[in-house]
Amino acid sequence: MKTSSLLMSTTRETPADAVVISHQLMLKAGLIRLLAGGLYNWLPLGLRVLRKVENIIREEMNKAQAQEILMPVVQPIELWQESKRDDEYGAQLLRIKDRHGREFILGPTHEEVITDLVRKEIHSYKQLPINFYQIQTKFRDEIRPRFGVMRSREFIMKDAYSFHLNQESLAETYQQMYDTYCNIFTRIGLDFRPVQADTGSIGGDRSHEFHVLADSGEDDIAFSTQSDFAANIELAEALAPSKKRAEPTTKLTKVATPNKHSIEEVCDFLQLKKKKILKTLLVQGATEKYPVIALVVRGDHQLNEIKAQKLELVGEPLTMATEEQIQQAVGCQAGSVGPVNITIPVIADRTAAHCSDFVCGANQDGYHLIGANWDRDANLTIVADIRNIVKGDPSPCGKGKIEIKYGIEVGHIFQLGNKYSTALNANVLNENSRSQTLEMGCYGIGVTRIVAAAIEQNYDHKGIIWPESIAPYQVCIVPMQMHKSPRTKKATIQIYNQLIAMGIEVLLDDRKERPGVMFNDMELIGIPHRIVIGERGLDKGEIEYKHRGDEKSQDINQNEFMEFLTRKLI
RNA sequence: CGGGGUGUAGCGCAGUUUGGUAGCGCACCACACUGGGGGUGUGGUGGUCGCAGGUUCAAAUCCUGUCACUCCGACCA
Numbered sequence: 001m002k003t004s005s006l007l008m009s010t011t012r013e014t015p016a017d018a019v020v021i022s023h024q025l026m027l028k029a030g031l032i033r034l035l036a037g038g039l040y041n042w043l044p045l046g047l048r049v050l051r052k053v054e055n056i057i058r059e060e061m062n063k064a065q066a067q068e069i070l071m072p073v074v075q076p077i078e079l080w081q082e083s084k085r086d087d088e089y090g091a092q093l094l095r096i097k098d099r100h101g102r103e104f105i106l107g108p109t110h111e112e113v114i115t116d117l118v119r120k121e122i123h124s125y126k127q128l129p130i131n132f133y134q135i136q137t138k139f140r141d142e143i144r145p146r147f148g149v150m151r152s153r154e155f156i157m158k159d160a161y162s163f164h165l166n167q168e169s170l171a172e173t174y175q176q177m178y179d180t181y182c183n184i185f186t187r188i189g190l191d192f193r194p195v196q197a198d199t200g201s202i203g204g205d206r207s208h209e210f211h212v213l214a215d216s217g218e219d220d221i222a223f224s225t226q227s228d229f230a231a232n233i234e235l236a237e238a239l240a241p242s243k244k245r246a247e248p249t250t251k252l253t254k255v256a257t258p259n260k261h262s263i264e265e266v267c268d269f270l271q272l273k274k275k276k277i278l279k280t281l282l283v284q285g286a287t288e289k290y291p292v293i294a295l296v297v298r299g300d301h302q303l304n305e306i307k308a309q310k311l312e313l314v315g316e317p318l319t320m321a322t323e324e325q326i327q328q329a330v331g332c333q334a335g336s337v338g339p340v341n342i343t344i345p346v347i348a349d350r351t352a353a354h355c356s357d358f359v360c361g362a363n364q365d366g367y368h369l370i371g372a373n374w375d376r377d378a379n380l381t382i383v384a385d386i387r388n389i390v391k392g393d394p395s396p397c398g399k400g401k402i403e404i405k406y407g408i409e410v411g412h413i414f415q416l417g418n419k420y421s422t423a424l425n426a427n428v429l430n431e432n433s434r435s436q437t438l439e440m441g442c443y444g445i446g447v448t449r450i451v452a453a454a455i456e457q458n459y460d461h462k463g464i465i466w467p468e469s470i471a472p473y474q475v476c477i478v479p480m481q482m483h484k485s486p487r488t489k490k491a492t493i494q495i496y497n498q499l500i501a502m503g504i505e506v507l508l509d510d511r512k513e514r515p516g517v518m519f520n521d522m523e524l525i526g527i528p529h530r531i532v533i534g535e536r537g538l539d540k541g542e543i544e545y546k547h548r549g550d551e552k553s554q555d556i557n558q559n560e561f562m563e564f565l566t567r568k569l570i
Numbered sequence: 571c572g573g574g575g576u577g578u579a580g581c582g583c584a585g586u587u588u589g590g591u592a593g594c595g596c597a598c599c600a601c602a603c604u605g606g607g608g609g610u611g612u613g614g615u616g617g618u619c620g621c622a623g624g625u626u627c628a629a630a631u632c633c634u635g636u637c638a639c640u641c642c643g644a645c646c647a
Contacts, residue, residue, distance in 0.1 A: 009580095011580090011581060011582095011596090011597080012581085012582095012596065012597080012608065013581055013582050013595095013596070013597095014581095014582085015581075015582085016576090016581095016582070016583090016640090017639070017640060017641095019640095019641080034639090036638085036639090037638080037639070037640090090645095091571095091645095092645090092646070108647085109647070140646085140647090142645095142646075143571075143644085143645055143646075144641095144643095144644095144645080144646095146640085146641090151646095197647095198647095207647090209647095409647090412647060414647080442647090444647070478606095480605080480606060481605065481606090484605085513608090514604085514605060514606090514607080514608075514609065515605070515606045515607060516605095516606080516607035516608050516609080517607085517608050518607090518608095519606085519607050519608085520607070520608050521608085523607095532606075534606065536606070537606095544606095
């Protein structure tokens with residue numbers, strides 16, 4: 001390809017709207033352009049990268065005996081009513097009507113469609129297990145699209161769905177997909193981690209997310225410093241302190257804390273560390289008997305809503321109690337609530353339950369209690385893990401301490417079980433001629449997001465540094481004064497043609513631009529291998545080579561150049 | 571959905587307070603010089619100032635409404 005005929009829309013200035021580096025660089029390098037909120041055009045260079053990612057995924061999926069299919073983006077609403085997910089998905093599901101007034105949705109995912117297909121096509125256990133995948137556009141009407149293609153409304157996803165007669169077979173394919181995902185992300189050249197994850201509203205039993213580690217990641221991942229344990233912070237268990245709780249040493253005393261509500265204010269006022277205070281949050285209960293529940297965590301900890309809402313007494317989804325409810329339940333404002341002399345059920349976090357001589361709200365506006373202790377002053381009935389794990393906590397795996405890093409979720413695999421096959425009645429006959437509900441797994445990869453994630457991990461002040469596997473072109477040729485020097489032109493065209501004949505993707509910058517412009521553009525768009533040809537080198541019988549990640553270029557003897565380059569390209 | 575910000579040429583912005591001929595830089599086009607890191611000069615192209623309504627002799631500027639984009643938060647396979 002020659003740059004003279006390529007749409008290479010590089011810009012000098014950084015667009016004001018882009019905040020993360022990958023978004024900025026994708027715009028600057030002319031990979032994508034915004035059409036509307038969360039909707040992007042992919043320009044030629046960007047699309048080449050996208051296709052490379054797709055092809056790696058496709059090859060690895062095929063290797064794992066998965067079969068590629070293609071399902072429609074537009075799906076009839078009836079399927080979603082059948083699975084009861086039309087309500088569950090809510091506003092994120094974009095609904096449309098056709099000319100006859102029939103309702104459709106733009107597919108945010110394809111569990112329903114594939115399950116429908118399978119219930120129609122698969123009838124015998126002999127056809128199992130089977131694994132289908134597609135690389136297809138999805139649409140999710142995100143509340144807040146942001147970070148370019150990292151969180152867009154329309155995006156491309158590789159989604160796979162496997163079907164099984166039993167749990168063992170599902171577990172086998174799940175493991176195979178786990179390995180396949182590792183192969184895919186390794187081949188792409190990403191620094192990634194498989195992470196234990198919450199199954200979320202998609203349902204199911206076992207789940208791993210695959211995260212690319214980057215500062216701009218939207219997920220918090222907890223790692224062990226001494227093992228390969230990694231879990232989404234939503235899920236990571238905060239262990240109970242191993243030591244016994246200290247005995248009370250102080251008297252329970254009420255102190256005035258006028259207009260001090262937040263943990264910070266009270267700490268400031270009483271000159272305390274945050275960990276000496278217990279934070280009491282009131283949430284909606286699950287039953288009429290207990291409409292309000294108190295959740296107690298240590299002042300320096302954060303409530304983990306996902307853990308909390310899994311508790312029996314707690315309403316789902318987790319909702320904070322209203323002011324009226326708080327007044328009615330404890331007779332004071334939210335900032336003065338505490339577990340002492342409270343009539344509603346109290347659920348204490350494991351670490352909070354381990355505190356002694358603590359400070360808490362007095363259940364009276366303007367007052368807190370100091371020197372409070374469990375059992376002596378407050379009933380400790382329910383203890384549970386309801387906080388976010390934090391840096392320095394012991395790892396739940398038993399080895400090492402916890403470190404928190406940010407991750408970009410690029411893959412997610414689930415063992416769904418029979419949620420959809422039951423809802424949609426997907427059965428096969430087993431070897432006893434009995435109808436049996438299918439077990440199901442699903443496996444997603446955010447294809448467009450991978451492009452952004454790869455940039456987040458591979459860039460410098462000049463621009464993108466593509467991993468070789470997904471670079472839009474492997475090699476670029478930057479000739480010096482080619483339009484004035486027949487010698488340079490001849491050498492350039494010769495190498496260009498040779499590389500093309502070898503099947504190498506090469507980009508020749510044949511624009512009548514100054515060298516600086518060409519260098520800057522090629523570095524911005526991140527082509528891994530650069531060849532510079534000019535009279536200066538030719539006089540010495542040399543051609544210049546530089547890798548995008550290298551500090552310096554090297555001059556290679558003209559006669560040995562192709563051999564040299566071929567070795568670099570392996 | 572709550573709170574903030576911004577809409578003026580392809581991009582980045584000034585002009586709005588105090589109403590009076592639509593500006594700058596980059597990009598783009600032409601020519602010349604230049605030529606190993608976004609070079610220089612000369613001359614150009616391009617905007618119903620997001621949209622609608624109102625006030626006024628006169629609106630990018632003031633008022634009302636509306637739409638879009640964006641940031642923070644909540645939300646979220």
